[in-house]
Amino acid sequence: MNAFDAPALSVQRLSYAYGPKLALDAVSFSVNPGECTILLGPNGAGKTTLFALITRLYESRDGLIEIGGFDLKQQSCKALARLGVVFQQPTLDLDLNVEQNLHYHASLHGLSSREAHLRIGEELERQDMFERRHEKVRQLNGGHRRRVEIARALLHRPDVLLLDEPTVGLDVPSRRAIVDYVHRLATEQDIAVLWASHLIDEVHDTDHLIVLHRGKIRAQGTVSQILEAAGSNGIGAAFQLLTREEQ
Amino acid sequence: MRLLHAIRALRGIITRELYRFVHQRERFVSALVRPLVWLFIFAAGFRSTLGVAIIPPYETYILYEVYITPGLLGMIQLFNGMQSSLSMVYDREMGSMRTLLVSPLPRWFLLLGKLSAGTLVSVLQAYTFLLVAWFYEVQAPPAGYAALLPAVVLSGLMLGALGLLLSSFIKQLENFAGVMNFVIFPMFFLSTALYPLWKIQESSELLYTLAQYNPFSQAVELIRFALYGQFNLYACLYTLAALVLFLIAAIIGYNPSKGMMQRKGGAQ
Numbered sequence: 001m002n003a004f005d006a007p008a009l010s011v012q013r014l015s016y017a018y019g020p021k022l023a024l025d026a027v028s029f030s031v032n033p034g035e036c037t038i039l040l041g042p043n044g045a046g047k048t049t050l051f052a053l054i055t056r057l058y059e060s061r062d063g064l065i066e067i068g069g070f071d072l073k074q075q076s077c078k079a080l081a082r083l084g085v086v087f088q089q090p091t092l093d094l095d096l097n098v099e100q101n102l103h104y105h106a107s108l109h110g111l112s113s114r115e116a117h118l119r120i121g122e123e124l125e126r127q128d129m130f131e132r133r134h135e136k137v138r139q140l141n142g143g144h145r146r147r148v149e150i151a152r153a154l155l156h157r158p159d160v161l162l163l164d165e166p167t168v169g170l171d172v173p174s175r176r177a178i179v180d181y182v183h184r185l186a187t188e189q190d191i192a193v194l195w196a197s198h199l200i201d202e203v204h205d206t207d208h209l210i211v212l213h214r215g216k217i218r219a220q221g222t223v224s225q226i227l228e229a230a231g232s233n234g235i236g237a238a239f240q241l242l243t244r245e246e247q
Numbered sequence: 248m249r250l251l252h253a254i255r256a257l258r259g260i261i262t263r264e265l266y267r268f269v270h271q272r273e274r275f276v277s278a279l280v281r282p283l284v285w286l287f288i289f290a291a292g293f294r295s296t297l298g299v300a301i302i303p304p305y306e307t308y309i310l311y312e313v314y315i316t317p318g319l320l321g322m323i324q325l326f327n328g329m330q331s332s333l334s335m336v337y338d339r340e341m342g343s344m345r346t347l348l349v350s351p352l353p354r355w356f357l358l359l360g361k362l363s364a365g366t367l368v369s370v371l372q373a374y375t376f377l378l379v380a381w382f383y384e385v386q387a388p389p390a391g392y393a394a395l396l397p398a399v400v401l402s403g404l405m406l407g408a409l410g411l412l413l414s415s416f417i418k419q420l421e422n423f424a425g426v427m428n429f430v431i432f433p434m435f436f437l438s439t440a441l442y443p444l445w446k447i448q449e450s451s452e453l454l455y456t457l458a459q460y461n462p463f464s465q466a467v468e469l470i471r472f473a474l475y476g477q478f479n480l481y482a483c484l485y486t487l488a489a490l491v492l493f494l495i496a497a498i499i500g501y502n503p504s505k506g507m508m509q510r511k512g513g514a515q
Binding site (some may be wrong): 078152 | 251252255256258259263266267270271311345346347348350351352353358440479503
């Protein structure tokens with residue numbers, strides 16, 4: 001398989017355990033370019049562990065992760081170069097301003113100062129944050145900080161954008177704005193998006209869904225496929241049904 | 248790893264550390280006040296009770312202030328190393344460490360970059376302290392100030408690597424206070440920073456042996472000799488060996504498949 005005909009993100013038979021406790025059990029899925037995939041699961045489903053493995057904070061002996069066709073274990077630098085991440089916890093440096101934070105990230109991805117400057121301008125413009133580029137992150141509200149983090153994740157033009165519950169703690173308008181923006185990104189820029197959430201109202205009809213529960217994938221497919229499989233007419237009811245039996 | 252990418256990343260890591268250093272003025276002031284308190288108050292108080300015989304690299308009797316100045320330079324770097332390590336534990340808890348670790352560069356390089364940036368800050372602090380000490384009439388030969396640079400770089404790297412290693416073991420910030428008590432204080436007091444080895448030997452053979460093998464003692468001696476334009480080969484090799492050892496252990500500690508990151512599980 002070469003880098004061009006592979007799915008943007010491929011996870012195959014991935015397992016992971018904390019001691020005797022199995023957190024992920026033979027998880028397999030893939031995300032294609034231009035596709036927005038929502039990883040739905042209640043707390044403790046294994047979403048954070050899965051993200052820690054895809055970002056190589058942990059490494060598992062069992063299973064395979066490929067990003068842009070590159071094996072994360074064997075070609076970690078090439079694979080990570082194609083990955084943009086928005087972590088659940090805030091990861092901006094509060095004492096630096098917006099631009100300094102973004103320049104730091106750009107340098108870690110090997111962008112020249114000129115290139116970084118141009119891309120920072122573009123990404124901040126796109127999110128209506130350009131005027132605030134000289135403000136310290138500490139002065140921004142939660143929604144604006146998230147926008148900066150998304151801009152940062154896109155600076156190096158990744159193939160895959162990973163978002164780990166990025167709307168937690170935000171008010172409704174900020175949440176809506178981020179959900180809509182990321183969905184537009186996937187289609188307009190052909191980025192593969194994997195979005196972890198436990199909020200079903202963040203799902204669009206065109207999304208792909210993966211329902212994760214207790215470390216196992218309970219269902220995956222388009223929204224209509226999931227509804228059909230669960231015999232339900234709403235995502236909320238389908239999600240409850242798919243995660244109910246062991247709760 | 249492309250060379251240009253590596254250079255840009257290193258520049259980014261160092262610039263970020265310098266920005267933080269500039270923005271966190273209280274960190275700079277406290278890093279400076281701590282050794283100055285020792286120099287102005289502790290050393291003045293103990294001047295008459297702690298006589299120091301003529302020992303290399305000194306060629307004459309010296310005041311106690313002069314004796315402890317290299318030790319205080321070491322203290323600055325020891326605290327800086329631990330402060331960096333504390334900030335790494337904090338970064339890891341708060342998440343910003345993750346942005347560094349998911350960068351498309353080998354992890355050893357990222358850790359080395361972080362270590363170099365922290366060392367640069369500690370060198371700046373050390374020279375600022377020497378400037379204040381100079382006005383307090385603790386003055387070394389002019390050439391000593393230049394000869395000191397490679398010595399404080401090496402000792403800064405070694406103590407920073409120790410901090411890095413500790414940060415790979417420490418699960419949460421709360422555990423850090425214990426490590427400060429069990430690492431910083433024993434390392435500092437069981438060294439040649441405040442009193443020469445022969446003085447320690449007079450009191451206890453065991454403490455003397457421990458102080459002799461304490462890598463912090465060797466870092467302080469390396470600094471002491473360099474400040475007087477002399478090269479202490481043994482101290483240099485010992486400090487270098489400790490740096491290599493701590494750094495390798497820290498890199499293993501941060502390896503996603505082999506190290507401590509793996510075992511921390513839920514805390515991440």
